[in-house]
Amino acid sequence: MERTGVVVVGGGPAGMVAGLVLARAGVEVTVLEKHGDFLRDFRGDTVHASTLTLLDELGLGPSFAEVPHQLVDRVQVLLDSGPQPVADLSRLPGRHKHIAMVPQWDFLDLLADAGKREPTFELRMNTEFTGLLREGGRVTGVRYRTADGGTGELAADLVIAADGRRSLVREQAGLPVRAFGVPMDVWWFRLPRHEGELTGATGRFGSSDGLVLINRGDYFQCAYLIRKGTDELLRSEGVVAFRRRMARLVPWLAERLETISSLDDVKLLDVKLDRLRRWHLDGLLCIGDAAHAMSPIGGVGINLAVQDAVAAAALVAGPLRRGELTTEVLAKVRRRRWLPTAVTQAVQRRVQDSFLKPTLAGTSGVARGRVPLPIRLMRRFPRLQVVPAYLVAIGLRPEHAPEFARRAPERIERA
Incomplete structure (x- = not known):
C-alpha cells in the first residue's frame, strides 16, 4: 500500500x-x-x-x-431610478x-x-x-x-x-x-457587455425574481434567482419565455438575450x-x-x-x-x-x-416599487457601506x- x-x-x-x-x-x-x-x-x-x-x-x-x-470595488442594486450603492469596497482597510x-x-x-x-x-x-x-x-x-x-x-x-x-x-x-432551508436556486449564464456599462456587481429585483450582473470585461456573468425547485418547470416553458422574463426585468438587455440559443446555455446551481x-x-x-x-x-x-x-x-x-x-x-x-x-x-x-423569500413570492416592497430601508440608509450615510463590504470581501476572522x-x-x- x-x-x-x-x-x-x-x-x-x-x-x-x-x-x-x-x-x-x-x-x-x-x-x-x-x-x-x-x-x-x-x-x-x-x-x-x-x-x-x-x-x-x-x-x-x-x-x-x-x-x-x-x-469589483462596489456592489449595487439597480432600481427604476438608477443604481443605488450597497457596499463600497474602496473604503476597506489594507492594500x-x-x-x-x-x-x-x-x-x-x-x-x-x-x-x-x-x-x-x-x-x-x-x-x-x-x-x-x-x-x-x-x-x-x-x-x-x-x-x-x-x-x-x-x-x-x-x-x-x-x-x-x-x-x-x-x-x-x-x-x-x-x-x-433555502428559498431559491440560481441559473447561471453569460450575456455580452458593452464598454461603459455597469461595473462591479449589480442586483436587479422584480415582482417574483431577481438577477445579478457581474462585470467580467466583455461579458456579464449573470445569476438569475428562481424559486427553489422550479428549475424543471421553468425549463419546460422554453427559451423564448426565459428571454421574455429577462427582458421584463432588465429591458436594455433584450437584444443580447438572443445569444442564449437554448436553455442548455443556462446552468443550474442547486443552492x-x-x-x-x-x-x-x-x-x-x-x-x-x-x-x-x-x-x-x-x-x-x-x-x-x-x-x-x-x-x-x-x-x-x-x-x-x-x-x-x-x-x-x-x-x-x-x-x-x-x-x-x-x-x-x-x-x-x-x-x-x-428579502429574497418575499421577493421571489412577489410580496416584497421591492415588487411594489419601494426602496428597502437598508438601501435608503446606505444612500443617506455612505460610510455604512463599509460594513457589508468588510463582511463580504474580508470576513469576520x-x-x-x-x-x-x-x-x-x-x-x-x-x-
Whole structure:
C-alpha cells in the first residue's frame, strides 16, 4: 500500500491551499482531483480581498497579477431610478480594496504550479476518491480509482475532505449535518457587455425574481434567482419565455438575450445551506463546503473555504511533523472557524428570509416599487457601506499565512 502524510480529497480552492501550506511546512501531502484538468464551468470565480492578502503572504501576488482578471470595488442594486450603492469596497482597510474576478481554473493552476515547487507536494489528477480506509475506529487513508479504471489504496496520517457541498467523504464519514432551508436556486449564464456599462456587481429585483450582473470585461456573468425547485418547470416553458422574463426585468438587455440559443446555455446551481455539527473523526477533517455549504448570497463561500484551509494547515502541521496528531487538535479547527461560519450563515439566512423569500413570492416592497430601508440608509450615510463590504470581501476572522508558509514575492512560471 502507498503511504503519504496527508491525503487531501478535492482539488478546489480549499484543497489546493491546504495542500500548498502543508507542503511548505514539510508535510508530505497528496491532493486527489477526479478530473483531468481544472477547465470546467465554475461559477465561483471570486478571489476576495483577504485571499488576495494571503496570496501576497505566500509570495504569489506577482504571479496572480499576471492572470487576466477584473476588479469589483462596489456592489449595487439597480432600481427604476438608477443604481443605488450597497457596499463600497474602496473604503476597506489594507492594500486590496476590491474582489478579483478570475476564472477559477486559472487560480487553481496558479496554486498547483506553486505546489509543484515543494518537494513534499503531489497533485494526482484523474484520481477519484471511492472510499475511506478504517482501522480500529480510526480513518487511516482512502481508496481511489483512476481514469483508466485502475484502483488503489493510499494510507495517510490525516485525510482532509475538501470535495465540496456534495462531499462523498463527508457522506461516508457519517458526520451529523444541520441543514437550513433555502428559498431559491440560481441559473447561471453569460450575456455580452458593452464598454461603459455597469461595473462591479449589480442586483436587479422584480415582482417574483431577481438577477445579478457581474462585470467580467466583455461579458456579464449573470445569476438569475428562481424559486427553489422550479428549475424543471421553468425549463419546460422554453427559451423564448426565459428571454421574455429577462427582458421584463432588465429591458436594455433584450437584444443580447438572443445569444442564449437554448436553455442548455443556462446552468443550474442547486443552492444548499448547511453545516456539520462536528467537522472531524479520528484521522479525518472536513473543510470548506464539505464542512459548511454556503448560500451564494455575498459570494463568500470560496473565501470561507480558503480561510478554513489556512487555519487547518496551520493547526495540524506541527502535530503531524511530530507524530502527535489527535482528535483534540482536529477539534481546534472547528472551534476556530465556527464563529465566522455560523455568523455568515446567519446573515445569509436573514437576507433570504427577510428579502429574497418575499421577493421571489412577489410580496416584497421591492415588487411594489419601494426602496428597502437598508438601501435608503446606505444612500443617506455612505460610510455604512463599509460594513457589508468588510463582511463580504474580508470576513469576520480572516486567516493569514503562518510564518513557515510565507515567501518573498516572486513570479512563478506557469506550467
